[in-house]
Amino acid sequence: MSGHGPEEIKKTVRTYLKVLGVLVVGTIVTVGASYIHFESMAMTVGLALLIASVKAGFVALYFMHLIDEKKVIYQLLGLTTFFFLGLMVLTIWASGDKPMNTVMP
Amino acid sequence: MEVPYTVENRPDTGLYNAKVGIWLFLASEVMLFGALFSSYILLRVGALEGHWPTELLNVPIGTVNTMVLILSSVTVVMAWASLKLNDFEKFKMYQLATVICALMFVLIKSYEYRDKFTHHDVVLADGMRVDGHLVEETDEYIVLSHPVSYPAVKGIGYRPTAIKEAEHGDDHHHAEDRKIMLADIVKRTTWGPWANTYFAIYFTLTGLHALHVIAGALVIAYYWGPGSKMWKTNPEQFTNRIEVSGLFWHFVDLVWIFLFPILYLL
Numbered sequence: 001m002s003g004h005g006p007e008e009i010k011k012t013v014r015t016y017l018k019v020l021g022v023l024v025v026g027t028i029v030t031v032g033a034s035y036i037h038f039e040s041m042a043m044t045v046g047l048a049l050l051i052a053s054v055k056a057g058f059v060a061l062y063f064m065h066l067i068d069e070k071k072v073i074y075q076l077l078g079l080t081t082f083f084f085l086g087l088m089v090l091t092i093w094a095s096g097d098k099p100m101n102t103v104m105p
Numbered sequence: 106m107e108v109p110y111t112v113e114n115r116p117d118t119g120l121y122n123a124k125v126g127i128w129l130f131l132a133s134e135v136m137l138f139g140a141l142f143s144s145y146i147l148l149r150v151g152a153l154e155g156h157w158p159t160e161l162l163n164v165p166i167g168t169v170n171t172m173v174l175i176l177s178s179v180t181v182v183m184a185w186a187s188l189k190l191n192d193f194e195k196f197k198m199y200q201l202a203t204v205i206c207a208l209m210f211v212l213i214k215s216y217e218y219r220d221k222f223t224h225h226d227v228v229l230a231d232g233m234r235v236d237g238h239l240v241e242e243t244d245e246y247i248v249l250s251h252p253v254s255y256p257a258v259k260g261i262g263y264r265p266t267a268i269k270e271a272e273h274g275d276d277h278h279h280a281e282d283r284k285i286m287l288a289d290i291v292k293r294t295t296w297g298p299w300a301n302t303y304f305a306i307y308f309t310l311t312g313l314h315a316l317h318v319i320a321g322a323l324v325i326a327y328y329w330g331p332g333s334k335m336w337k338t339n340p341e342q343f344t345n346r347i348e349v350s351g352l353f354w355h356f357v358d359l360v361w362i363f364l365f366p367i368l369y370l371l
Contacts, residue, residue, distance in 0.1 A: 009189045016182055023175045027365075031168055034370035048366040055362050063182045063355045070119045073128050080132040084139045091143035095150050 019062045026055040112341045127349045131356050138360055141310055145367065148302050158262025158303045159371070161296075163217065167369040170213045171361065177206030178358040181325065181351045188344040193336055196347075200329040203354070207322035214315050221296040221304070225249055227285060228257045228292040235285060236264060236296075245287060252283040261301055307368055314364060317357045324350045 030051045038044045061067040066077075110122040118125055149157055184199035225247070226236040234257040237249030255267040294300055298308035328347060335343040 006190055009186050013183065013186050016179055016186070020175065020179045023178075024172065027168065027171050027175065030366050030370065031164065034164075034366070045371055048371055049363075052363050052366050056359050059178060059355055059359055059362065063178055063358075064352055072118045072120065072125065076125075076128055076132055080135050084135055087136070087139045087143055088146075091146050095147070 015062055019058050022058050023055055026051055026058075030055075112339070112345065121345055123345060123349045124352075127352050131352065134356060138310075138313075141306070141313065142363070142367075145306050145310065148306055152302075156260050156262060158260075158264075158301070160265035161262065161303075162307075162369045163220070164369050166213060166217060167365055170210055171365050173206050173209050173213070174358050174361050177203045177210070178355055180206065181354045185344065185347045185351050188336075188340070188347055193333075196336075197329060197333070200325060200333075200347075204322055204326045204329060207318055207325070210318055211315060211322070214311065214318075218308075224296040226261055226294050226296065226300065227290045229285070229289050230291050231289075232257055234259065234261075234263075235283065236261070237283065240282065246284050247287065247290075248282055248284050250282050254283075261296070262303065310364055310368065314357070314360055317360070321350070321354045321357050325354065 030048060033047055033051065034044075038047070066073070108122075112121060114120050115122065115125075180199045180202040184196050184203065187193070187195035187199060220238075223238050224236060225239045226234065227247075227249075228234050233254050235249060235252050235254045237252035239247060240250045241248035253264050253267045253271065255263050259267075296304055298305045328343075328350060332346075333343070335346070
């Protein structure tokens with residue numbers, strides 16, 4: 001975070017409290033949405049992950065100060081995102097070869 | 106020898122070294138949890154239709170724990186902001202609040218774990234499965250409270266469905282207590298990580314996360330207590346240390362934000 005003057009910090013503190021509100025509302029919406037019955041499982045999973053991603057985004061941007069960070073951190077996280085997405089895509093890609101019946105009665 | 110760039114920024118990165126270090130560490134943590142999340146995906150999509158357990162975890166308790174962790178994320182960043190505003194007393198207050206939140210999270214999680222470890226699941230010789238909390242055990246029999254019974258072939262995850270069926274008057278026992286003779290039991294287990302792959306991945310993911318909570322809480326508690334002496338000798342380096350420990354704590358919060366819906370709600 002680049003701006004560290006007292007006024008800047010006081011303004012940031014107000015932002016933290018707003019983000020707290022967003023996270024609390026996000027959690028309530030997540031729980032509420034789980035009671036909605038969607039026809040497709042993909043829709044249910046997609047909605048839950050979308051809300052979780054929005055909440056995670058607020059934490060990363062404001063609490064972890066990624067909204068105003070140095071270039072080297074973005075480069076590092078870009079590389080991490082690439083490998084993380086690669087891991088997930090490869091997993092989903094390999095789901096055709098998935099081990100069947102992973103939960104035995 | 107003095108460790109360089111603990112306060113001033115390195116000319117090439119524009120950051121003090123500890124900050125680059127913690128982000129590199131967090132990048133490795135993303136891959137660690139990513140590997141476990143991908144394991145979860147494979148287990149989930151590989152389970153036979155209707156065999157992946159749902160509704161076995163307590164959603165209200167999980168929601169409270171989520172709120173506790175969110176609150177701790179705010180207190181940890183407020184502690185750092187207080188130091189930036191030169192208010193050491195407020196820093197101490199927020200830092201202590203974070204430690205209390207961490208303890209609450211671990212205590213609530215321990216309660217949930219205990220609930221699962223004392224939940225017994227038995228398969229009877231007649232092909233039925235009975236599960237419930239163990240209230241009494243002798244050499245001849247066990248007594249389970251709030252037992253639910255259903256065909257063993259249905260699997261552990263069938264319990265919530267069996268309860269709903271019992272409420273609609275179907276043929277499932279849902280009495281207050283049930284005495285089961287040991288001679289009638291073919292297989293007996295508890296809802297630990299050994300019960301099935303659902304509980305294995307649940308305990309692995311939440312257990313690893315809980316270890317991170319404990320480790321983070323220890324560091325934060327240290328800087329609230331003995332480590333806070335540094336504020337008098339080197340306030341800038343101390344503030345940087347608080348920022349770095351805070352970044353780790355936010356990551357712990359981020360992981361839980363995804364764990365909660367995946368394990369409790371889906």
